[in-house]
Amino acid sequence: MGIVKVRKNYHQARWDEPMIMEMSTPGVRGIIPPEPEAEIVDAVGDVAGALPEGTRRKSPPALPEVDQKRVLSHFLHLSQETLGSNLCADLSQGTCTMKYNPRINEDLANDPHFAYMHPWQDDETMQGILHMYWTFEQILKEVSGMDRFTLQPGGGAHAVFTAASIIRAYHRDRGELEQRDEVVTTMFSHPCDAASPHTAGFKIVTLMPKEDGYPDLDALKAVVGPHTAAVHITNPEDTGIYNPIIDQFVEVVHDAGGVCYNDQANGNVLLGIARTRDAGFDLCHFNVHKTFGTPHGGSGPGTGAMGCRDEFAKYLPYPTVEKDEKTGKYYLDYDRPESIGKIKGFLGSAGVVLRAYAWAVMMGPDGLRETAEMSALNNNYFLKMLEKVPDVYYPYAEGHRRLEEARCSWIKLTEKTGVGTDDILRRVGDFGLQHYWSSHHPWVVPEPMTLEPCETFSIEDLEEYAQVLEIIAKEAYDDPEMVKNAPHKCAVHKRAAEEELDDPDKWATTWKAYQRKHGKK
Amino acid sequence: MKKLGLIVNPIAGMGGKCGLKGTDGIEILERARKLGAEPEAPDRATAALRRIVPLKDDVEIVTVSGDMGESEARALSFEPTVIYTTDHSTTTSEDTRRAAKAMAAAGVDLILFAGGDGTARDIFSAVGDGPICLGIPAGCKIHSGVYGINPRTAGELAAMYLQDKIFDTAHAEVMDIDEDAFRAGRVSAELFGYLTVPRDPVRVQGGKAGRAQKDEHALDAIAFYLMDNMEPETVYILGTGSTLFGIKQRLGVEGTLLGVDVTRGRELIGKDVTERQILDLLGPEGGDKAKIVVTVIGGQGYIFGRGNQQLSPRVIERVGRENIIVVAAKAKIAALGGKPLLVDTGSEEINEELSGYMRVVTGYSEQIAVRVAS
Numbered sequence: 001m002g003i004v005k006v007r008k009n010y011h012q013a014r015w016d017e018p019m020i021m022e023m024s025t026p027g028v029r030g031i032i033p034p035e036p037e038a039e040i041v042d043a044v045g046d047v048a049g050a051l052p053e054g055t056r057r058k059s060p061p062a063l064p065e066v067d068q069k070r071v072l073s074h075f076l077h078l079s080q081e082t083l084g085s086n087l088c089a090d091l092s093q094g095t096c097t098m099k100y101n102p103r104i105n106e107d108l109a110n111d112p113h114f115a116y117m118h119p120w121q122d123d124e125t126m127q128g129i130l131h132m133y134w135t136f137e138q139i140l141k142e143v144s145g146m147d148r149f150t151l152q153p154g155g156g157a158h159a160v161f162t163a164a165s166i167i168r169a170y171h172r173d174r175g176e177l178e179q180r181d182e183v184v185t186t187m188f189s190h191p192c193d194a195a196s197p198h199t200a201g202f203k204i205v206t207l208m209p210k211e212d213g214y215p216d217l218d219a220l221k222a223v224v225g226p227h228t229a230a231v232h233i234t235n236p237e238d239t240g241i242y243n244p245i246i247d248q249f250v251e252v253v254h255d256a257g258g259v260c261y262n263d264q265a266n267g268n269v270l271l272g273i274a275r276t277r278d279a280g281f282d283l284c285h286f287n288v289h290k291t292f293g294t295p296h297g298g299s300g301p302g303t304g305a306m307g308c309r310d311e312f313a314k315y316l317p318y319p320t321v322e323k324d325e326k327t328g329k330y331y332l333d334y335d336r337p338e339s340i341g342k343i344k345g346f347l348g349s350a351g352v353v354l355r356a357y358a359w360a361v362m363m364g365p366d367g368l369r370e371t372a373e374m375s376a377l378n379n380n381y382f383l384k385m386l387e388k389v390p391d392v393y394y395p396y397a398e399g400h401r402r403l404e405e406a407r408c409s410w411i412k413l414t415e416k417t418g419v420g421t422d423d424i425l426r427r428v429g430d431f432g433l434q435h436y437w438s439s440h441h442p443w444v445v446p447e448p449m450t451l452e453p454c455e456t457f458s459i460e461d462l463e464e465y466a467q468v469l470e471i472i473a474k475e476a477y478d479d480p481e482m483v484k485n486a487p488h489k490c491a492v493h494k495r496a497a498e499e500e501l502d503d504p505d506k507w508a509t510t511w512k513a514y515q516r517k518h519g520k521k
Numbered sequence: 522m523k524k525l526g527l528i529v530n531p532i533a534g535m536g537g538k539c540g541l542k543g544t545d546g547i548e549i550l551e552r553a554r555k556l557g558a559e560p561e562a563p564d565r566a567t568a569a570l571r572r573i574v575p576l577k578d579d580v581e582i583v584t585v586s587g588d589m590g591e592s593e594a595r596a597l598s599f600e601p602t603v604i605y606t607t608d609h610s611t612t613t614s615e616d617t618r619r620a621a622k623a624m625a626a627a628g629v630d631l632i633l634f635a636g637g638d639g640t641a642r643d644i645f646s647a648v649g650d651g652p653i654c655l656g657i658p659a660g661c662k663i664h665s666g667v668y669g670i671n672p673r674t675a676g677e678l679a680a681m682y683l684q685d686k687i688f689d690t691a692h693a694e695v696m697d698i699d700e701d702a703f704r705a706g707r708v709s710a711e712l713f714g715y716l717t718v719p720r721d722p723v724r725v726q727g728g729k730a731g732r733a734q735k736d737e738h739a740l741d742a743i744a745f746y747l748m749d750n751m752e753p754e755t756v757y758i759l760g761t762g763s764t765l766f767g768i769k770q771r772l773g774v775e776g777t778l779l780g781v782d783v784t785r786g787r788e789l790i791g792k793d794v795t796e797r798q799i800l801d802l803l804g805p806e807g808g809d810k811a812k813i814v815v816t817v818i819g820g821q822g823y824i825f826g827r828g829n830q831q832l833s834p835r836v837i838e839r840v841g842r843e844n845i846i847v848v849a850a851k852a853k854i855a856a857l858g859g860k861p862l863l864v865d866t867g868s869e870e871i872n873e874e875l876s877g878y879m880r881v882v883t884g885y886s887e888q889i890a891v892r893v894a895s
Contacts, residue, residue, distance in 0.1 A: 187855075187889070194887070203886040211859050216892075222878035223890045396859065418673045442855035480673075496686070 004463045006471070010432035011489045013080035020074055021511045024064040030071060062511075081491035083434045085295070089461035091382075092428070092436030094405045094450025095190070095238055097266045097290035102362070105294070105355040114354060119346035123331045129350060130330030133321040136305075136357040143368065144264075144284055145277025146307035150316045152348040156265040157192035159285035159304025160232065164200035165340045166283065166308065166315040167230045167259050173338075176257070180229040184253070186215050188237035188396075191440050193263050202229055209444075213396030215243045220252055228258035235262065236269060238440070238450065239394070240379065240402030250280035259283065259312075265304070267291045268454060269376050269404040272369030283308040293359035294352050301349035303356065314338040319347075374455035375404040378462065382453045385466040390473045391416070395445055405452035407445050414447045419476035419483045421447040426494060427475070427486035431468045523631075523683045525573065526624035526652075527584040527601070528644070529593055530617055530636035533562040533660040547611070562659035565672040566593045566635035569657040572676030573683070574598075580683055583629055585620045587612075614643045621647040631655060631719075633679050635672075638662040638697040645695045645714045650778075653690055654716045655679055664696035666819055667716045682719040689720035691736065692763035692778075694819060696827075712818060712828025714779060715763055739850035740764065742884040744771035747814070747846070753786035758799060758840065760815035761829045764848060768814070781831045785809075796833045803839055811840045817849040817881065822857050824893070825875065826865030834868035842874055851883040854891060861894040869895075 036044075048056065066074070084090070090098045109115065117126060137149045153159035164183070171177040183197035186207045194204045205223050210216040215237065224231075231253045236242045243249065250260045262276040265287035270276070276284045288294050289302035296302065308316070318339045319332035332347075347353075363371065383406055386392050391413035394406050410421045425435040439448035453462055475483050485494060500506040508514035532550055535558040573580060574597055582601040584590030589612055594601040604627055605620040617640055624632055625648040632652055634644055637660010644654055656668035657675040669675025681687045692715035747768065751757070759765050759774070759782045769776035776782035780793030783802050791802050803811055813832060815824050824847055825832055837845070847862070864875045872895035880888040 198886065204888065205880060206883075206887070206889045208854070208889060208891050209859055211861075213859070219878050219890045219892065223880065415671065418671055418677070442852035444855045444858070446858065 001463065002458070002460045004460050004467065006464060006467050007432040010430065012083075012429075012432070012491045013077070014491045015077040015081060017074065017077045017081070019511065019514075020064045020066060020071070023066050023070060023074065026065055028065045028067050030066065030068040083429065083432070085434075088433050089457055089465060090434035091453035091457045091461060091465055092434055092449075092451050094407065094437045094452040095266060096296065096437065097268050097287070097404075097452060097454055098296070099268075099290075099293055099454035100456035101293055101295045101355070102359065105358045108358055109351040109354050115351070117350075124329075127330055129347070129354075130321050130332070132354060132357050133347070134323055134330055136353060136360065137321065139357075139360050140286065140305055140307055142365075143267075143271060143275070144286075144307050145275035146284060147310040148313040148316060148320070149305050149307040150320065151303055151305050151353050152317050152344045153285070153304035153306055154344055154349060155289075155302040156190070156263070156285065156287045156304045157196050158343070159265075159287075159306040160192050160196035160261070160263060161200055162304075162306050162317060162340070162343055163232075163261050163283045163285065163308075164197040164202065164230075165343075166312055167197075167261070168200060168202075169315045169338070169340055170259060170312060171229055177229075179226060180258070182223075182227045183229055184220065184223055184231045184258075186233055186237065187444055188215075188239050188241075189232065189234035190238070190263055190265060193232035193234060193261075197230070197232055209237075209396060213239065213241060213398070213400070215245075215249070217245060217248055217252070220249055224252055224256045224258060226256070228253060228256050230259040230261055232261045232263060235264070236403045236405075238405075238407055239396050239445070240404065240406040241397050241400065242269075242403050246279050254280065265290055266404070266452075269372045271372045272365065273372045277309070283312060288352060288356035292356035293363075294355040301352055303349050303352045305356075315340050317341060317343040371455045372404075375453075378453045378455060378457060379404050379406060379451075381459075382451065382462045382466065385462060386469065389466065389470045390477075392449075392469070392473070404454070405450060407439060407448050407450045409445050409447055410449060411446040413473060413476055417476040417480050419480050421449055423484045423486060424469075424472050424476070425449070426490075427472045427483045428468060429487040429490040431471075433465060433468055523576075523580045524627065524629040525580050525582050525679065525683060526604075526621075526627075526629035526632040527566070527570070527582050527590040527594060528617055528620050528624075528632065528634040528636075528640075529562055529566040529585075529588060529590045530634070530640040530659070531560050531562050531588040531612060533636040533640055534565075535560060547613075550611070560588070562635045563588050563593055565659040566590070566657055567596060568672035569633065569635070569669070569676030569679065570594065570597055570599075572673060572680050576680060576683060583624055583627055585616065589616065589620065614639065617643040618647040624648075625652045631679060631682055633657065633675070635659040638665050638695070641665045641667050641695045641716065642697050642713050645716055650692060650715045650717050652717070653682070653719060655682070655718050662698055664698060664821065665716075666693035667695060667718050678719055678721055681721070687719050687721055690717050691720040692716070692766075693718045694762075696818070696821070712762070736767070736850055736852075739852070739884065740767040740771065742887070743848050743850075743882055744768045746882060746885045747848070748772060748787075751786055752810070754809070755786065756790075756803060756809050756811040757784045757786075758811060758813045758832065758836070759784065760813065760832060762816050762818070764816035764850070764853075765814065768848065779828070781829060794831065796831045796836060799831060799836050800839065803836075806839065810844070812844040812846055813837070813840050814846045814848060817847065817853055817857075817862060819853050819856065821863065822860055823863045823865065824879075826863075826867065830867075832866075834866045834871040837866060837871050837875070845875075845879070847879055847881045849881050849883060851887075851889065854881060854883065854889050857891075861892040864893060864895055 085098055140149045153162050171180045181203055182205055183202040184205045185193040198204050207216055207219040235246050253260050260281045262281040262284040264284055267286045268291050285304045285306040287304055289296050318336045319334045322333045323330050392408050394408045414420045421438050428435045437450045439450055508517050535553040582594050582599050583604045584601045586603050586606040591603055605623045607616045621644045632654045635657040657672050658668040669678050695713045695716055761779055766778045772787050774784055774789050777793045783791035783794055817824055818827050864872050866872055876893050876895040878890050879893050880890050883889050
């Protein structure tokens with residue numbers, strides 16, 4: 001093993017940084033462009049006058065007025081107040097599949113030949129990018145067994161929404177949409193498997209796991225029937241448990257006339273091992289920003305590559321990328337009368353698709369399989385390391401092997417010390433590591449911690465994280481206040497009122513809303 | 522200056538370690554003592570009170586003489602006001618009730634009490650759900666949802682409430698089991714009522730569901746879903762408890778917290794009704810269509826047979842299983858930790874009929890399928 005350095009004396013930069021709107025000084029400019037020359041003004045004419053009346057602003061936009069130097073330092077400060085995947089091992093973000101994103105793919109995406117393409121270029125002039133889309137689709141088809149893919153959705157929930165829209169169209173065409181208004185999911189599937197179909201107009205029925213922690217086939221049989229439109233399910237589930245009777249789940253739903261959707265956003269452990277088509281699924285998706293090595297990028301852009309069997313392909317959003325077998329030329333097909341329509345501008349997140357394509361090609365078929373094997377091995381090795389951490393265990397199917405991730409519980413520690421998972425995860429930041437992901441809400445596993453040491457983390461990364469958890473668990477006994485008031489060395493301190501995050505009267509996503517809701521104006 | 526009422530039931534928990542399942546009643550206490558039981562509640566109360574020490578100058582402690590609070594407070598250098606004095610060496614539940622009444626009358630900001638389910642019952646019977654209360658877990662039986670998850674967190678929560686860092690409150694169930702039945706091997710928990718506690722899902726037992734949707738938002742969604750699907754001619758039998766009370770309020774029905782109320786559509790036709798009255802309102806078999814709306818008792822999972830015995834086997838049979846609507850916030854189902862819903866109607870046959878899977882309405886067009894065990 002190499003050097004494992006637990007950073008006990010770490011301290012993050014803390015800048016007490018104002019919001020950029022608060023830095024605004026009237027009249028200050030970053031760049032003052034020179035006035036255009038007279039002959040240019042003459043040639044161009046009245047630019048503002050060319051805009052339709054309705055689109056012209058009545059007053060200038062309320063932009064912050066800050067000089068270049070201060071803008072630069074402002075954003076540099078903010079970047080120093082984050083802990084991202086390039087700064088530390090973030091193997092703790094379970095369900096997120098935070099693997100290493102190869103830097104060379106950033107160079108590819110930033111290559112002017114690619115980056116400066118215009119979205120309205122003619123198909124003839126972008127054969128390279130279309131070839132890349134088409135080839136990546138073939139890779140995804142091979143990995144999943146599906147017949148077609150769309151690379152349009154901007155993320156996982158968007159892909160699930162696209163699928164739910166396709167399922168609506170499918171039942172509508174069979175004259176059964178009115179009757180089939182329910183989508184079934186499981187408590188340990190990703191919440192978007194409930195939320196996206198709900199947004200698409202379906203009622204949601206969620207199944208609790210059996211007392212042994214495995215998905216409950218009897219519960220499925222009890223709820224599936226003539227009202228069932230589809231099942232939307234994650235496998236392996238968030239607990240890291242693989243549903244060993246997934247084919248029976250599919251059979252029950254198919255027998256009742258429903259459609260089967262496999263959310264494999266995190267398909268890390270399936271690559272080259274198990275194909276969703278072989279389990280009988282009709283549709284599926286991969287998040288390329290999880291499974292195919294592209295950055296998460298701070299809420300985007302991402303891509304949810306959504307695939308389906310032939311029967312559903314006519315409903316895919318347009319445009320699709322097609323290849324003319326005679327000429328060998330690629331083209332965008334907008335002429336799809338039964339399509340659910342357009343779901344994203346132009347080609348979707350082309351830069352992300354390029355990175356994913358590059359990752360998949362670099363890995364090759366053997367590399368994809370190795371990804372699956374290593375991610376399961378890393379996780380199980382890590383769980384073995386965690387045995388030295390007091391009180392950590394993983395309920396639901398306790399003692400059974402997890403695949404690429406595990407949802408552990410600190411409840412035993414909490415009951416003895418009063419220190420909960422939210423305290424521990426904040427304390428992790430004091431060691432220069434990314435805090436861990438607890439769980440979706442509400443918690444089914446009490447005081448949860450979800451860890452996912454992907455295939456790219458080294459044994460030293462795992463050891464560092466395990467040692468930090470061990471230190472904190474011991475602190476919970478010896479000095480609980482230290483943990484409960486953490487973090488002490490991070491840019492952001494403990495939030496005083498956690499509940500305000502869920503209070504629509506308090507949260508603000510824009511400067512205007514912040515001023516209004518917090519009485520600043 | 523804030524006023525903190527402190528009641529310690531010094532004998533709480535003594536029956537537990539010697540296998541007596543509880544310490545209700547003098548006889549059992551004597552048996553516990555003979556078996557070598559030592560009081561533990563005073564230490565637990567002290568552990569909680571230690572979290573209040575930093576507020577010493579801003580909080581006045583109002584308490585009971587001797588080891589029902591005064592000694593514990595003095596041990597931490599508080600100078601408490603004794604509002605009630607016990608006149609016997611072995612304190613009784615009557616002392617708890619009288620002390621709680623005196624504190625409510627004195628207008629304390631919070632009653633912090635150390636004990637178990639029996640103590641919570643005593644407090645509830647004395648003061649109802651008016652004053653804000655919080656339990657320090659010290660008893661053998663902790664089925665009620667009014668306790669901090671351990672003494673220290675109870676103390677912390679009390680401190681936060683007294684500093685106005687938490688100002689939200691919620692109804693929490695006061696449950697108790699029949700100790701004689703429990704000693705004979707039968708668990709039979711009853712819902713006695715609700716105390717009002719500071720709301721903090723992390724620190725109060727039974728609420729371990731993370732940063733879940735607020736109860737009010739869950740109730741809004743459930744109530745809107747019911748409203749949009751209510752049939753004007755159908756009779757609705759609305760069960761007991763705080764969830765149903767919240768729904769009754771949202772439906773505009775002037776119903777009761779602990780009683781069963783009956784509506785036709787959204788019009789109230791029976792308030793706090795008995796089994797007999799429900800059957801009369803329903804009329805004969807084959808008469809009006811009826812639906813029962815009930816919730817789940819938090820932490821336990823009972824839907825029938827605890828706190829709603831009016832919904833008897835005859836009522837359930839008349840309405841039919843398919844017309845039972847179970848409603849609960851998602852967090853409540855999650856907190857069951859995979860345990861099934863429970864029924865104890867008093868009829869083996871009806872219990873059997875109710876078993877299997879039921880859909881619990883948890884939001885607007887959202888349901889969770891949960892197994893029901895009889």
